[in-house]
Amino acid sequence: MKEIKAFTIIVFLLLAFSLKSYSQQVKLINIDQLQERMKAGKDSTYVVNFWATWCAPCIKELPHFEKLGAEYKAEKLAVLLVSVDFKSKLTSAVVPFVKRKNLKNQVFLLNESNPQEYIDRIDPSWSGSIPATLFIKGDKRKFIESELTYEQLLTEYKKL
Amino acid sequence: MKKFITLALIFSAFLAQAQAPTLKAGQPAPDFKLKNVDNKEVSFASYPDAKGFIVVFTCNTCPYAKAYEQRIIDLDKKFKPQGYPVIAINPNDPEASKADTFDKMQDLAKEKKYAFPYLFDKGQIVTDQYGAKHTPHLFVVSKTAKGTVVEYTGAIDNDPEGTKDEKTKYVEDVIASLKNNQKPAITETKEIGCTVKRKAKA
Numbered sequence: 001m002k003e004i005k006a007f008t009i010i011v012f013l014l015l016a017f018s019l020k021s022y023s024q025q026v027k028l029i030n031i032d033q034l035q036e037r038m039k040a041g042k043d044s045t046y047v048v049n050f051w052a053t054w055c056a057p058c059i060k061e062l063p064h065f066e067k068l069g070a071e072y073k074a075e076k077l078a079v080l081l082v083s084v085d086f087k088s089k090l091t092s093a094v095v096p097f098v099k100r101k102n103l104k105n106q107v108f109l110l111n112e113s114n115p116q117e118y119i120d121r122i123d124p125s126w127s128g129s130i131p132a133t134l135f136i137k138g139d140k141r142k143f144i145e146s147e148l149t150y151e152q153l154l155t156e157y158k159k160l
Numbered sequence: 161m162k163k164f165i166t167l168a169l170i171f172s173a174f175l176a177q178a179q180a181p182t183l184k185a186g187q188p189a190p191d192f193k194l195k196n197v198d199n200k201e202v203s204f205a206s207y208p209d210a211k212g213f214i215v216v217f218t219c220n221t222c223p224y225a226k227a228y229e230q231r232i233i234d235l236d237k238k239f240k241p242q243g244y245p246v247i248a249i250n251p252n253d254p255e256a257s258k259a260d261t262f263d264k265m266q267d268l269a270k271e272k273k274y275a276f277p278y279l280f281d282k283g284q285i286v287t288d289q290y291g292a293k294h295t296p297h298l299f300v301v302s303k304t305a306k307g308t309v310v311e312y313t314g315a316i317d318n319d320p321e322g323t324k325d326e327k328t329k330y331v332e333d334v335i336a337s338l339k340n341n342q343k344p345a346i347t348e349t350k351e352i353g354c355t356v357k358r359k360a361k362a
Contacts, residue, residue: 055354086321
């Protein structure tokens, strides 16, 4: 009986531990899949932020995106965080970063190798510097190539 | 009066934020006179025999700039003897990016044995004249009868990570065309990079 009790406790502890250390998977995504994700998704508004673990201004603004995503979830908003880190950095940099920051928005790593092609496909006005953010709601879209404060982010979201 | 000053401040902050457009092929490439890591001033005029220049806005800190560093050194090694030397310019504000101070630039140039100038753009004036947006951001310039002209703007090649077997080497292709007195086939490319670091707006 004692043993069963001990076993149960261990199981509980293990469960609690695994729940606590749970963090999301970071999936690779290419532009086609990203477009598909936005077309087929259940949400009506998409805020797609392009960032990287090496980009200081991006890291600074990430909490704003987390806040927006959490506060407006009920309004069918999906915030997608698309990292442009090198693919070789997925497990060594991106996954640990997402875990450390405990990011709740869905995180992807961009699976494209030709910047000439994909930068224009995201937005022709994009010079390629990050952070950059794409706002999409139905037919409306807006692209901003600069760091945003929470107020700016909220204003752009509300304007859609 | 106070109100006026506030308005003027807001306006100038707005101006500072308004980004200068990036120069395109065919436009004049403005000359400059900037301080090199050896404390001497460098300009296009410092190279009377050059046919043109590879002007690259790059810095100490950006991982993309670091990934391209050896390729910038190699470009200079290959093309300086052919009349197209590299001139590197750091576009970052040293207050906004503490590892991009003049001292740190000197350290890097020494450590990596830069055989080309690495210039400090005080006030980010040349950066804005060229409309450099990120690091690395590269401009191929040729000397013509009408002065120095931009021939190409963008990336060094299409392989920032350096993992492809077959790269398209944009800059090498551009210079090959120029040497054959032809216009380059590709005059503008795009690349991910670190934004040019600016002082926080007032």
